[in-house]
Amino acid sequence: MEANSDVTIHPAATVHPKAELGPGVWIGPGCVIGEHVRIGRGTRLEAQVVIEGWTTIGEDNYFSPFSAIGGPPQDIGYQNDETRVVIGDRNQFREYITVHRATTKEDRVTSIGDDCYFMSYAHIAHDCRIGNRVILTNGATLGGHVRIGDRANISAFVGIHQFSRIGRFAFVGGYSVLTQDVLPFAKVVGQRPPRIFGMNIIGLRRNGFSKERIAAIKQIYGLLFYSGLNTTQAVEAIRAECPAGDDRDEILAFIAASKRGLIKKTAETWENASE
Secondary structure, three states: OEEEOOEEEOOOOEEOOOOEEOOOOEEOOOOEEOOOOEEOOOOEEOOOOEEOOEEEEOOOOEEOOOOEEEEOOOOOOOOOOOOEEEEOOOOEEOOOOEEEOOOOOOOOEEEEOOOOEEOOOOEEOOOOEEOOOOEEOOOOEEOOOOEEOOOOEEOOOOEEOOOOEEOOOOEEOOOOEEOOEEOOOEEEEOOOOOEEEEEOHHHHHHOOOOHHHHHHHHHHHHHHHOOOOOHHHHHHHHHHHOOOOHHHHHHHHHHHHOOOOEOOOEOOOHHHHOO
């Protein structure tokens, strides 16, 4: 191994001389690092990791073998434009992860926050925006321009259509196929169509939500999903009947910003779904 200014590079790795590597970076055998790549302090790349394009990676990230980061988007209109991948700190990328740089159709950035965990074979397409502490389980696949909020949990082999949004603290069950938006705090499972299974109660409790806060969200989602009201009527009822607060404001703002529509079909009665 070659060490220079606290950077360790295996002799079987290929690192472009213009790549920027922070202190403590560890590059394993067979890795390929491109000209425009910047890697922050303490990040570790195991064997056969490829990082290319205009990619910026923060501190203390971990890349398992055969992950491929910063490759060109799978978009037929892309012409090797200078678009980017930006990754925060302390993320873990397991085997065969793919993260593609953006197109020129939006803001030219595919971004990932901090403290995320991406399991084997997950795919993050061009122009996606991933928040903090997000989990993508094995084989989860995001189309282009997908938005995922903080602490959302996407289970194995989920497919998410381009431009869809997943709200904060949402849970998506395995093998689901999503073509519309998932509201914050919701639990969604299934295909043709996916259905609401109430709130992500377990996730909320694990993240310190009080009983009172959960009860307030439950009131909102009772009106949205189980009252028989359409979305417009439910929003009016929420404004009239539910106490003001950050969670209410977040849910209403998410609804107002939806372009693909919301997943609202339910699988259970409200009493069963909210346990």
